[in-house]
Amino acid sequence: MNRWFVRFVFPILGMTGLIMFIFGYFLYQLPQLTSNMATLAMGLSVIYLLMALWIVTYLRRHLKPVHDIRAMVKDLSNGHYWRRIYPPIASGMVKELAVYANRLAEQLQAVTEHQHVHADRLQAIIKHMASGLLFINEKGRIVLTNNKLLELLKWNDHHHQELYYESPLPEPVIEMIQNTFTFEKEQQQEVTIEVGIRRIDLNVLVAPVLDLEGHNKGIVIVFHDITQLKKLERVRQDFVANVSHELKTPITSIKGFSETLLDGAMYREEHLKQFLSIISQEAERLHRLVEDLLQLSQIEQRQFELNWQKVNLAEVMNNSLRVIEAKAEAKEIKLEYTPPVESTFVEADPDRLQQIVINLLSNAIQYTPEKGEVRLSIDPWAEKGYRICVSDTGIGIHKEEITRIFERFYRVDRARSRASGGTGLGLAIVKHLVEAHQGEITVESEPGKGSTFCVYLHRQRNKQDNKQKNR
Numbered sequence: 001m002n003r004w005f006v007r008f009v010f011p012i013l014g015m016t017g018l019i020m021f022i023f024g025y026f027l028y029q030l031p032q033l034t035s036n037m038a039t040l041a042m043g044l045s046v047i048y049l050l051m052a053l054w055i056v057t058y059l060r061r062h063l064k065p066v067h068d069i070r071a072m073v074k075d076l077s078n079g080h081y082w083r084r085i086y087p088p089i090a091s092g093m094v095k096e097l098a099v100y101a102n103r104l105a106e107q108l109q110a111v112t113e114h115q116h117v118h119a120d121r122l123q124a125i126i127k128h129m130a131s132g133l134l135f136i137n138e139k140g141r142i143v144l145t146n147n148k149l150l151e152l153l154k155w156n157d158h159h160h161q162e163l164y165y166e167s168p169l170p171e172p173v174i175e176m177i178q179n180t181f182t183f184e185k186e187q188q189q190e191v192t193i194e195v196g197i198r199r200i201d202l203n204v205l206v207a208p209v210l211d212l213e214g215h216n217k218g219i220v221i222v223f224h225d226i227t228q229l230k231k232l233e234r235v236r237q238d239f240v241a242n243v244s245h246e247l248k249t250p251i252t253s254i255k256g257f258s259e260t261l262l263d264g265a266m267y268r269e270e271h272l273k274q275f276l277s278i279i280s281q282e283a284e285r286l287h288r289l290v291e292d293l294l295q296l297s298q299i300e301q302r303q304f305e306l307n308w309q310k311v312n313l314a315e316v317m318n319n320s321l322r323v324i325e326a327k328a329e330a331k332e333i334k335l336e337y338t339p340p341v342e343s344t345f346v347e348a349d350p351d352r353l354q355q356i357v358i359n360l361l362s363n364a365i366q367y368t369p370e371k372g373e374v375r376l377s378i379d380p381w382a383e384k385g386y387r388i389c390v391s392d393t394g395i396g397i398h399k400e401e402i403t404r405i406f407e408r409f410y411r412v413d414r415a416r417s418r419a420s421g422g423t424g425l426g427l428a429i430v431k432h433l434v435e436a437h438q439g440e441i442t443v444e445s446e447p448g449k450g451s452t453f454c455v456y457l458h459r460q461r462n463k464q465d466n467k468q469k470n471r
């Protein structure tokens, strides 16, 4: 309507007014016309022109804002909520209409902005969630997956719009989804799946998504990776089983021999001495085992602190050698050590450092046959600071056993180690102590030829590193 006025009526009114004015002017100039008639014609055309002008102005003033409002509402319906209208000359109802239209636009804009913020937040949460997430619509098609899910299941793409039972989801999960579609009930289950060569343990939660009327709108599935948790649980169970086994052996022995003595063997001199010495040995092993266990649990605690101080490595080496000298002599093992000429100061815990060296030296002596050789060395120019190495000409360790010897209670030759009084905790303690020193331990070994254990230590501790570990 407005456009029609603007395009046709306004120009026609204007043009006819102008033509009438020109026509009146010519009439006015004609000599045969009486001046009164000419003046009347001229006057009428001027009045017509003025009226046309007034009509045009009036219509413009009232129809233009209506047209603007219409255009704006159209824009709003297309989602352009930032559109506003500024009616400078409108008044009355048209002005009110413009004001309400603006308010409506403002509210719509605020609501959509709010929705955008919410959607962004939700997207960020879904994207950075530590659990895998999958959403299936009511038709059974996958419509949402997050990156964690792709990482967990090793999917290369999101499989969007694929039917869940045709997707590479694990079979038990597909079954859970089917049950949830049927019974509309939440389900939770632990599922173990094989991804490549790895096995992962997942805690899968499948829940129906219902609308306000209770209609099923789809299914949401959350995957928690509990592989580490399960591993820890297994380690804990193994540890308890190992400790019980290790404790049981000497206790059974002590119990058996003491009962035999009480049953009459104590009256026979040779049995009394032999059995008592076995009981004493087993009690000693029990004592060592408990000591080692206590020490290990103390070292493994988060609050475990070293007594950091400036330590002379050469002194620690001398003290350690003194402690195990007798053991080496008993097996006629040659102990070799050349003290370094450079100063060998390091920031460390002297007692713990000595414990590390003694442990490595006594292993070297223990697993080296008589008349063998054990060498201790310090390299003050190693890449990471100091390198302390203990090498022997002993029985050596097979490649596949090397990674396992630092596990608690792991012994390559169980019977042999136990016979020599070993608890199988020595290297586990050493590894923890080296790591507490922010160092590293490496092993090189060849069965039948010997082994070399090297400990790398920084000259100074990194205080930041310790704080992070304690956090």
Ligand SMILES: Nc1ncnc2c1ncn2[C@@H]1O[C@H](COP(=O)(O)OP(=O)(O)OP(=O)(O)O)[C@@H](O)[C@H]1O
Residues within 6 Å of the ligand: 363, 364, 367, 392, 394, 395, 396, 397, 405, 406, 410, 411, 412, 413, 417, 418, 421, 422, 423, 424, 425, 426, 427, 428, 451
């Ligand atoms: N120098 C070595 N040469 C050969 N094998 C070794 C050497 N050091 C360690 N091992 C192997 O690693 C295993 C674990 O060593 P670890 O010191 O932890 O336990 P252990 O010596 O048996 O007992 P303990 O806890 O009393 O030291 C040993 O049982 C042995 O089989």
Ligand SMILES: [Mg+2]
Residues within 6 Å of the ligand: 359, 362, 363, 422, 426, 427
């Ligand atoms: Mg040992």
